[in-house]
Amino acid sequence: DAEITQSPRHKITETGRQVTLACHQTWNHNNMFWYRQDLGHGLRLIHYSYGVQDTNKGEVSDGYSVSRSNTEDLPLTLESAASSQTSVYFCASSEPGLAGVQYFGPGTRLTVT
Amino acid sequence: EDKVVQSPLSLVVHEGDTVTLNCSYEVTNFRSLLWYKQEKKAPTFLFMLTSSGIEKKSGRLSSILDKKELFSILNITATQTGDSAVYLCADSGGSNYKLTFGKGTLLTVNP
Numbered sequence: 001d002a003e004i005t006q007s008p009r010h011k012i013t014e015t016g017r018q019v020t021l022a023c024h025q026t027w028n029h030n031n032m033f034w035y036r037q038d039l040g041h042g043l044r045l046i047h048y049s050y051g052v053q054d055t056n057k058g059e060v061s062d063g064y065s066v067s068r069s070n071t072e073d074l075p076l077t078l079e080s081a082a083s084s085q086t087s088v089y090f091c092a093s094s095e096p097g098l099a100g101v102q103y104f105g106p107g108t109r110l111t112v113t
Numbered sequence: 114e115d116k117v118v119q120s121p122l123s124l125v126v127h128e129g130d131t132v133t134l135n136c137s138y139e140v141t142n143f144r145s146l147l148w149y150k151q152e153k154k155a156p157t158f159l160f161m162l163t164s165s166g167i168e169k170k171s172g173r174l175s176s177i178l179d180k181k182e183l184f185s186i187l188n189i190t191a192t193q194t195g196d197s198a199v200y201l202c203a204d205s206g207g208s209n210y211k212l213t214f215g216k217g218t219l220l221t222v223n224p
Contacts, residue, residue, distance in 0.1 A: 031210055042216035043156070043201065050210075058211075090155060100145050100205025100212055104155035 002027040006091050006105040013112055019078040021108050023091030031094045032074040033102060034058075034066065036087040043090065049074055050096075081112045115140045115206045119215035126192055127223050134187040134218045136202030146178050146185045147212065149201040156201055159187075192222045 004025040013019050023032065034046040045058030047066040055066050063085060065077045078085055088109050092102040116139040126132055138146065145163045149156035160169040162178035162185060169176050173192075178185045189196055199219050203212040 033211075035214075040216065043203075043212075043214040045211060045213075048211065094210060096210060100147060100203070100210055101158055101161055102212060103158065106155050 004091060004093055004103060004105040006089075006108050008108060009106065010109050011111070013081050013110070015081060015083060015112055017081050019081050019110065021076045021078075021089055021091075021110070023074045023076065023105055024072055025091075025093045025105075026072065027093060027095070027103070028071055029093035029095050029103075030071065031096060031102075032068070033092045033094075034064070034074065034076045035090045035092065036060065036085075037090060037107075038087050046076065046089075047074075078110075081110075083112050086110060086112045115204055115213040117202055117204055117213050117215035119200075119202050119218050121218060122216065123219040123221070125221045125223065128192060128194060130192050130222075131188065131190045132192060132220060134189075134200050134202075134220070135184065136186070136215055137184040138202075138204045138213075139183065140204050140206035140213075142206050143180070144205040147203045147205065148176055148185075148187050149203065150198045151201060151217070152198040159200075189220075192220075194222050194224055196220060197222045 007022045030051045033048040035043045049068040091105040094102040120135045148159040160176045167178040173190045176187045199217040201217045203214045
């Protein structure tokens, strides 16, 4: 069955370290998104991509980067992890033409100490 | 910038009660309004409402969209403890398939 997976599911890292969170989908969706979810803020968009070599900034993109070298993967990199980036991160994907229906991965809980 | 506001932020009911969750939105170019359910894991899709489909129903859950007043409601009848979750509302505005989420309503159904 087609699915969207994230790894690792849990990660503890130290301030200042570079961290990469993986997202892989087998639906062959062109659109992929990264969100963070924090208490009191809901889901906030970090970066998104509409296809290979395309990346765009969301509302909370500072300190994060993404790259899209194939359809299946959109890794999220924290350049220099900060305690404010402790959060749950969700990856999602969608197919154009469905007016926005996105399907979410299981999430990665990241703790920056 | 799109804005989505959900109310109430939290709600506690007893099994069998009927609940109504509210979602108001301000968008520059409305495309669709979506509802998701989140139970301590990834959000799962419930409904999508568009200009051509302003009412949806699935079992005990139903949702309507009022495009004139810019709001949507999610109704759950005969609630069960398994309905306990955060319910998220999101709008898909503009031409780029992005979703803007509200902060969610935490529903707790007690036995």
